[in-house]
Amino acid sequence: MATVIRRAESRFWIACFTDRTGRQLKRSAKTADRNQAMRIAVDLERVEQQARAGALTTDQLRKVLNDVAEKVNGESLAVPSVADYLTGWLEGVKAKCRPGTLERYANTVRLFLAHLGPRAKNAVTSVTPADVEGFLNWRLNSGSAPKTAIVDVKSLKSAFRRAELYGIILRNPVSAVQLPKEVSSERGLFTQEEVQRLIAAAPSLEWQTLIILGAFIGARLSDCVQMKWENVHPTDGVIVFQQQKTGKKVVMPMHYHVMEHLDYLRTFGANGFLCPKLATKGPGGKHGLSEGFKRIARKAGIDLGVVEGKGMRKFTQRTFHSLRHGFNTILANKGVSDELRMKLTGHSSKAMNAVYTKLEVATLREAVTKMPLFGAK
Numbered sequence: 049m050a051t052v053i054r055r056a057e058s059r060f061w062i063a064c065f066t067d068r069t070g071r072q073l074k075r076s077a078k079t080a081d082r083n084q085a086m087r088i089a090v091d092l093e094r095v096e097q098q099a100r101a102g103a104l105t106t107d108q109l110r111k112v113l114n115d116v117a118e119k120v121n122g123e124s125l126a127v128p129s130v131a132d133y134l135t136g137w138l139e140g141v142k143a144k145c146r147p148g149t150l151e152r153y154a155n156t157v158r159l160f161l162a163h164l165g166p167r168a169k170n171a172v173t174s175v176t177p178a179d180v181e182g183f184l185n186w187r188l189n190s191g192s193a194p195k196t197a198i199v200d201v202k203s204l205k206s207a208f209r210r211a212e213l214y215g216i217i218l219r220n221p222v223s224a225v226q227l228p229k230e231v232s233s234e235r236g237l238f239t240q241e242e243v244q245r246l247i248a249a250a251p252s253l254e255w256q257t258l259i260i261l262g263a264f265i266g267a268r269l270s271d272c273v274q275m276k277w278e279n280v281h282p283t284d285g286v287i288v289f290q291q292q293k294t295g296k297k298v299v300m301p302m303h304y305h306v307m308e309h310l311d312y313l314r315t316f317g318a319n320g321f322l323c324p325k326l327a328t329k330g331p332g333g334k335h336g337l338s339e340g341f342k343r344i345a346r347k348a349g350i351d352l353g354v355v356e357g358k359g360m361r362k363f364t365q366r367t368f369h370s371l372r373h374g375f376n377t378i379l380a381n382k383g384v385s386d387e388l389r390m391k392l393t394g395h396s397s398k399a400m401n402a403v404y405t406k407l408e409v410a411t412l413r414e415a416v417t418k419m420p421l422f423g424a425k
Contacts, residue, residue, distance in 0.1 A: 052089055
C-alpha cells in the first residue's frame, strides 16, 4: 500500500509504493507537502498496478504522468499531437524561409500526415523511424523520384530536429532512416539559334526580357522575374542582385545583348521591376511562369524533351532553367575557369565578397564577353 516517509536530512517527502513485480520502491516526491506527496505515491502505485494487469494504454500513462508532474513542479508534460506540432513548426518557419521553400515544407507535412492517417492525432513522441521509413517507401512506391522523396525526408528531419532541440522528443526519428541514392534526370540545353527563336516567339516585351536575362546572365527564373532597375548599373556595365535561393550577392557584367535590350527597355521607363506584370506571377500552376515558358517554346517549334522521369511522372529536359545551364556550359566550353563561373552563377560555397575590386569586375567582364553574339560562332 502506498505511503510516504521523510528522512531527517531532507525536507522532501519520499513516495513509497509497490511496482508491477511486487517490489517496494522509493522515489522522492520533490515536495515538502505531505498530502501532496501522498497523492503522488498513490498515483505511481496505480500506474504500476494497471501495468501489471496489462490495462495501461499509452494515453492513460501520459495522463497519469502529466498529473504527477503537475503535482510535483506545477508544469505539464502535455505533448502536442503530430498534426499540431508540425502545423506549429510551419508557422514558426514562415517568416524565415522563402515562399517556395515554405510551400515545399507545407506539402511534405500534408503528405506525411496523410500517410499517418488517424495516428496523426497521436502525440508527436509516438513517431518512430519505422513511420518515417514507411512514409519514404510510400512516396517512392507512389511514383515520386528518389530526389523528390529525399527532399521530403530532409524537410521532416528539420521539423523533428526542432522538437529534439526543444526537448519535446528525446531523439529525432528521421536520423535513423537511410536515404536512397539520389538520381537526377539530366537537363537539356538550348542552342544559340533556339534562344533566338524563343525570343522571337515571346508574346510580350517582358517575356523577351526574361529570356535574355536567363540566357546571358545565367540567373534563375525567380531572380530574373524579380529583377529591378535599381539592380542595373549602366555606368559600371553590371547587374548586381542577391539570389533568392542562396542569399548570395552576384555582380554580373552585362553582355552586349543585355545592354542593347535594356537600353531599348529604358525608353519606356526605368522604375520598379524590369518585368512588372510577370513579377506578380508565381512559377507554378497552369498560368504560372514555368508553363508560360513551355508554351513559348512550343510556339517556337522547339522540342522540350519530355521523357520518363526517375519516378512515374514525366520529366521535361529543357525548361527555363536550361538557359542557366547553357550559360554555364558555354563559358566552360570557352575556357572560363570554374572559379570565375562559380562567381558568375553564384554556385560558390564560399561567402562572396561584399564588394568586388575593379580588377575582379574586369576579369568577370572578360569572361562574359566569351558568350557569343547572335549569329556568331
